[in-house]
Amino acid sequence: MDQKDRILVIGALGQVGQELVETLRLRYGTERVIGSDIRLPENPPELFEAVDVLDTERLLAIVRKYNIRYIYHLAALLSATAEQKIKGGWRLNMQGLFNVLDLAVEGHIDKIFWPSSIAVFGPSTPRVDTPQTTVMDPNTVYGISKLAGERWCDYYHARFGVDVRSIRYPGLIGYKSLPGGGTTDYAVDIFHAALQQGSYTSFLGPDTRLPMMYMPDAIKATIGIMDAEAASVKIRSSYNIASMSFTPAEIGAEIGQHVPGFQLDYAPDHRQAIADSWPQSIVDQDARADWGWQESYDLAKMTADMLLNLKKQ
DSSP states (O other), X not given: OOTTXXXXXXXXXXXXXXXHHHHHHHHHOGXXXXXXXXXXXXXXXXXXXXXXXXOHHHHXXXXXXXXXXXXXXXXXXXXXXXXXXXXXXXXXXXXXHHHHHHXXXXXXXXXXXXXXXXXXXOTTSOSSSBOSSOOOOOOSHHHHHHHHHHHXXXXXXXXXXXXXXXXXXXXXXXXXXXXXXXXXXXXXXXXXXXXXXXXXXXXXXXXXXXXEEEHHHHHHHHHHXXXXXXXXXXXSSOEEOOOEEEOHHHHHHHHHTTSTTOXXXXXXXXXXXXXXXXXXXXXXXXXXXXXXXXXXXXXXXXXXXXXXXXXXX
8 A cells, every 4th residue: 555545435424434534544644544434523623525425526636636546325214214215225225336336447546445234134044054055046226236245246346357355244243333323223322221220122033143243343344355465355245244143132141240230121122134135144254264254253242341331431
């Protein structure tokens, strides 16, 4: 990475984006990492631009202004939100990806990260130890758009040589920002509620097992695949990555070890059907073998760290 080259993070106000920008700036220097989102925050940080990824002219202008060569494209409508905004979710998730891929085809940027999701799997996918290559029949707008995006990433790499890299995020848990409308949001909300109210009502049933990951590991994987030598990235659709799988009952019990008297109740809503179509556990040997993926957190270690940092806040 040349000293003059810069990184653009699209969707920098999101759950992943905020922590990714922070980590990239620590690694490469503040002046080399540009944050962007569809709107400016109330107090815009240094080097932050309002960019709608659907506005191709504005996007290209920012790429040229800052000499951007690497893009982390995170902007998307997530699973639960996209079900309420079907066509808007499809348009943002698909056309936004095309706009970024086309920048690479036109020679403006060198490398792209685009996240996929476990939402690409569906009711016919093996739910336990879901393999890298398997039946994929998503039944949500988000999942359909992510599966289509995977195929387009693979196509753009094969047809045009675009250096695009991707991982399938499981449910993500972090303390630095609130989640943005996903089916796994309960696993973030539960920590806040435990400390503030001593109780929580889960919108998923007690035995709903899903793959999850602590945010530091998600950021580690995101930067790790981008740092890998191109020859090591052998899958250009998207890689399975795994860390832990647990149920609401299990994370509730773990929190109870730190918050005496914590009460967990259940009121499953429309998100239950989405969760029931997703894997319970993921096999990720390709990511481990190809570019060295390795998680650092399990449920116990994550829970202790989450509660410690939320108490500080």
